[in-house]
Amino acid sequence: MSLRAELRVVRDRFRLDVDLDVAPGEVVALLGPNGAGKTTALRALAGLTPGGRVRVDGAAWDGLPVRRRPVGVVFQDYLLFPTMSALENVAFGLRARGVRRAAARAEAARWLERVGLAAHAESRPRALSGGQAQRVALARALATGPRLLLLDEPLAALDAGTRVHVRAELSRHLGEFTGHTVLVTHDPLDAMVLADRLVILERGRVVQEGTPAEVARTPRTDYVAHLVGLNLYRGVAEGGTVRLDGGGVLTVAEPADGPVHVAFPPAAVSLFPQAPAGSPRNTWPVTVAGVEQHAHTTRVRLDGAPPVLADITTATLADLRLRPGDALWAVLKATEVRTYPITGAGGG
Amino acid sequence: MIRDRPLVLVLPALAGLAFLVVPLLGLLVRAPWAELPARLFSAEVGNALRLSLVCASLATALCLVLGVPLAWLLARGDVPGRGLLRALVTVPLVLPPVVGGVALLLVLGRRGLVGQHLEAWFGVSLPFTTAGVVVAEAFVAMPFLVIAVEGALRAADPRYEEAAATLGASRWLTFRRVTLPSVAPGVVAGAVLCWARALGEFGATITFAGNFPGETTTMPLAVYLALETDPDAAIVLSLVLLLVSVGVLAGLRDRWVGGAG
Amino acid sequence: MLAPVLAAALVGACSSAPDGTTVTVYAAASLTEVFTGLGADFQAANPGARVSFNFGGSSALAQQIGQGAPADVFASASPATMEQVAAEVDRPVTFARNRLEIAVPGGNPAGVTGLADFGRAEARIALCAERVPCGAAAGEVFRAAGITPRPDTLEQDVKAVLTKVRLGEVDAALVYRTDVRAAGGEVEGIGFAEAERAVNDYPIAPLKRASPRGRQFVDFVVSQAGRAALTAAGFDVP
Numbered sequence: 001m002s003l004r005a006e007l008r009v010v011r012d013r014f015r016l017d018v019d020l021d022v023a024p025g026e027v028v029a030l031l032g033p034n035g036a037g038k039t040t041a042l043r044a045l046a047g048l049t050p051g052g053r054v055r056v057d058g059a060a061w062d063g064l065p066v067r068r069r070p071v072g073v074v075f076q077d078y079l080l081f082p083t084m085s086a087l088e089n090v091a092f093g094l095r096a097r098g099v100r101r102a103a104a105r106a107e108a109a110r111w112l113e114r115v116g117l118a119a120h121a122e123s124r125p126r127a128l129s130g131g132q133a134q135r136v137a138l139a140r141a142l143a144t145g146p147r148l149l150l151l152d153e154p155l156a157a158l159d160a161g162t163r164v165h166v167r168a169e170l171s172r173h174l175g176e177f178t179g180h181t182v183l184v185t186h187d188p189l190d191a192m193v194l195a196d197r198l199v200i201l202e203r204g205r206v207v208q209e210g211t212p213a214e215v216a217r218t219p220r221t222d223y224v225a226h227l228v229g230l231n232l233y234r235g236v237a238e239g240g241t242v243r244l245d246g247g248g249v250l251t252v253a254e255p256a257d258g259p260v261h262v263a264f265p266p267a268a269v270s271l272f273p274q275a276p277a278g279s280p281r282n283t284w285p286v287t288v289a290g291v292e293q294h295a296h297t298t299r300v301r302l303d304g305a306p307p308v309l310a311d312i313t314t315a316t317l318a319d320l321r322l323r324p325g326d327a328l329w330a331v332l333k334a335t336e337v338r339t340y341p342i343t344g345a346g347g348g
Numbered sequence: 349m350i351r352d353r354p355l356v357l358v359l360p361a362l363a364g365l366a367f368l369v370v371p372l373l374g375l376l377v378r379a380p381w382a383e384l385p386a387r388l389f390s391a392e393v394g395n396a397l398r399l400s401l402v403c404a405s406l407a408t409a410l411c412l413v414l415g416v417p418l419a420w421l422l423a424r425g426d427v428p429g430r431g432l433l434r435a436l437v438t439v440p441l442v443l444p445p446v447v448g449g450v451a452l453l454l455v456l457g458r459r460g461l462v463g464q465h466l467e468a469w470f471g472v473s474l475p476f477t478t479a480g481v482v483v484a485e486a487f488v489a490m491p492f493l494v495i496a497v498e499g500a501l502r503a504a505d506p507r508y509e510e511a512a513a514t515l516g517a518s519r520w521l522t523f524r525r526v527t528l529p530s531v532a533p534g535v536v537a538g539a540v541l542c543w544a545r546a547l548g549e550f551g552a553t554i555t556f557a558g559n560f561p562g563e564t565t566t567m568p569l570a571v572y573l574a575l576e577t578d579p580d581a582a583i584v585l586s587l588v589l590l591l592v593s594v595g596v597l598a599g600l601r602d603r604w605v606g607g608a609g
Numbered sequence: 610m611l612a613p614v615l616a617a618a619l620v621g622a623c624s625s626a627p628d629g630t631t632v633t634v635y636a637a638a639s640l641t642e643v644f645t646g647l648g649a650d651f652q653a654a655n656p657g658a659r660v661s662f663n664f665g666g667s668s669a670l671a672q673q674i675g676q677g678a679p680a681d682v683f684a685s686a687s688p689a690t691m692e693q694v695a696a697e698v699d700r701p702v703t704f705a706r707n708r709l710e711i712a713v714p715g716g717n718p719a720g721v722t723g724l725a726d727f728g729r730a731e732a733r734i735a736l737c738a739e740r741v742p743c744g745a746a747a748g749e750v751f752r753a754a755g756i757t758p759r760p761d762t763l764e765q766d767v768k769a770v771l772t773k774v775r776l777g778e779v780d781a782a783l784v785y786r787t788d789v790r791a792a793g794g795e796v797e798g799i800g801f802a803e804a805e806r807a808v809n810d811y812p813i814a815p816l817k818r819a820s821p822r823g824r825q826f827v828d829f830v831v832s833q834a835g836r837a838a839l840t841a842a843g844f845d846v847p
């Protein structure tokens with residue numbers, strides 16, 4: 001038994017066309033840039049936006065009004081009812097589904113206990129911190145025993161300090177949940193930590209899906225590559241060399257044939273002021289386009305054929321005294337380059 | 349205090365304030381203070397005041413029962429021709445109340461479109477009764493409530509209603525537990541305006557409900573009739589009306605409306 | 610400082626200047642139809658003259674004149690209301706008399722036959738408030754007849770009473786004979802003997818500050834032509 005959704009929403013000039021499968025107990029993250037249609041997909045699953053078909057555990061949800069769908073939603077800014085206490089918020093869904101007042105309150109109290117907020121049962125949402133409000137929202141969504149849990153940017157409203165803690169907490173609760181979970185985020189770290197599987201959306205379509213490790217290792221679009229911090233190119237392989245679509249030729253360790261993606265981390269690239277002696281393979285001239293300082297490394301954006309990101313140590317930075325426009329040579333170790341065929345969702 | 353404020357605003361503001369307050373001061377200056385206590389506790393004043401307060405409150409209750417759902421329909425219901433509907437709702441605001449009273453007679457009067465059936469089937473006749481006063485006041489005052497509540501509903505975030513729906517709440521439960529509490533300040537403000545308008549209602553009342561002491565003679569009717577023959581009595585009645593309404597409004601404002609911002 | 614200026618401007622815009630050609634007549638509501646006709650006749654007889662009317666309850670009009678309303682002529686439905694503005698007017702004269710009549714809606718659905726019906730609890734009755742002349746006259750009639758009326762509403766002027774009869778909201782009312790006649794077929798009149806006991810005198814007077822045209826209008830009302838129009842409308846003429 002699982003969830004299968006074919007979401008089709010057309011609004012103005014935007015078109016959402018997403019097929020989604022979620023296994024029971026699985027957490028799927030919809031990841032994508034702003035405007036990719038993540039929240040629209042979530043609303044379509046909940047029934048808040050009409051469009052497409054949803055089957056859960058063999059039952060068709062098409063035409064089922066929102067309030068009859070066994071869903072729990074954690075909204076982006078939680079939307080806790082401001083005129084009710086935390087306990088009343090959590091009990092609301094149970095009351096709405098016909099549970100008697102005393103039983104609903106007792107169940108709500110148990111949920112607040114589970115999320116560690118028993119002491120705040122009588123607090124109004126206004127009096128709760130961001131992390132506490134998020135946990136109340138989660139308890140409210142789970143209290144009705146939904147088959148499908150939807151979370152819209154559940155951590156976006158939190159400050160960095162709270163976020164680490166709440167993320168770990170949320171991960172634990174999602175692990176205990178036996179239904180289907182779909183969560184929407186634009187933060188790759190949230191997605192990697194919380195989800196069993198990532199579905200990448202761009203412009204209303206799925207461009208890639210897979211486990212976090214697969215996606216991180218083999219990005220299929222610039223957006224994903226940027227997210228996971230890899231250099232990514234498309235090209236055509238002939239044995240040990242790949243002719244890149246955007247210009248340039250790379251030598252690779254794994255021989256292949258046909259259209260491929262080529263990916264490698266910025267740390268695999270070295271920079272030299274002159275062409276290195278002996279002229280190793282995968283050497284090409286580049287010019288500095290920009291320099292970003294990170295915690296332990298410096299990331300350099302370079303124009304050339306192909307353009308590339310390189311991570312260099314602070315010592316190298318001192319040697320090279322980089323300025324935009326400087327001409328350098330880039331050298332790439334072939335052993336760190338991965339090639340994989342262009343297939344499936346990423347084929348476009 | 350006034351130093352930092354531009355005169356071009358302050359002068360008209362003060363003129364406007366004077367324009368509103370000076371006529372009230374006029375009433376105070378001309379009031380027959382010596383015979384005030386005797387007049388104040390006369391049965392005539394007592395009856396009219398009691399009737400006014402009762403009718404204005406009942407009219408407000410009627411407006412709440414009918415007007416809040418109407419405001420909800422205008423703000424949230426996907427009804428065709430909503431612009432026209434909204435314009436129709438506000439008609440009593442611009443209609444001379446006397447015309448409103450005639451219109452009520454034509455519909456709810458003894459021979460009116462609806463009134464003749466009320467009389468034939470239920471033996472109910474509204475003109476010349478206290479219930480008629482309530483109907484006339486509600487007709488004139490309801491737009492104030494509807495406009496205030498509709499504004500509050502439009503300003504309220506509809507996503508809370510979506511959240512309630514995902515939790516399994518029907519639209520009625522959502523309205524009762526989520527929407528209504530969130531617009532409570534707007535409802536209270538609207539009810540206060542509505543009550544104040546009903547309290548001062550004259551034209552529709554005298555036309556539709558007539559004038560009979562203890563039955564349909566509210567304060568404004570008593571003031572008008574007294575004005576023609578006994579201006580002093582009219583001033584006393586007006587002062588009482590003024591005092592009571594200012595007292596009630598100020599009390600409500602501190603407790604409710606102020607917090608609404 | 611601004612408010613008085615504004616107020617003055619507003620007043621100036623609203624009141625017509627006494628240019629000597631316009632006669633402003635404040636007249637009792639029961640005179641509406643006959644005076645409107647007389648006004649047209651007066652204008653026809655005096656080219657260049659204009660008559661404008663303010664019809665209303667006599668006591669309300671007296672109140673307005675007392676407060677300085679720009680009237681040239683006051684025609685009241687009772688000597689008492691004329692008395693209220695005695696300081697403002699010149700020598701009032703009685704130009705017409707009116708008497709009360711029972712008014713019932715067309716067809717007389719409640720079967721009203723006389724004054725006695727006004728004491729029935731189930732009859733819906735409208736009277737003028739005691740404070741206006743038609744109400745005072747009604748009071749006298751009932752005292753003379755020894756009947757205690759049971760009104761459902763006390764209206765602020767005779768036209769409001771007539772409206773209630775016309776719409777069928779009341780079964781019977783006491784109004785002036787002239788009002789019944791002016792209402793045409795919608796309202797039926799029933800005469801009664803006690804009406805003689807409360808005959809209403811209508812005084813008319815030019816205001817002291819009135820233009821010559823105002824005095825001319827008063828003369829016109831008491832002239833042969835005026836008397837004929839008043840008689841036709843149902844008034845008794847002295």
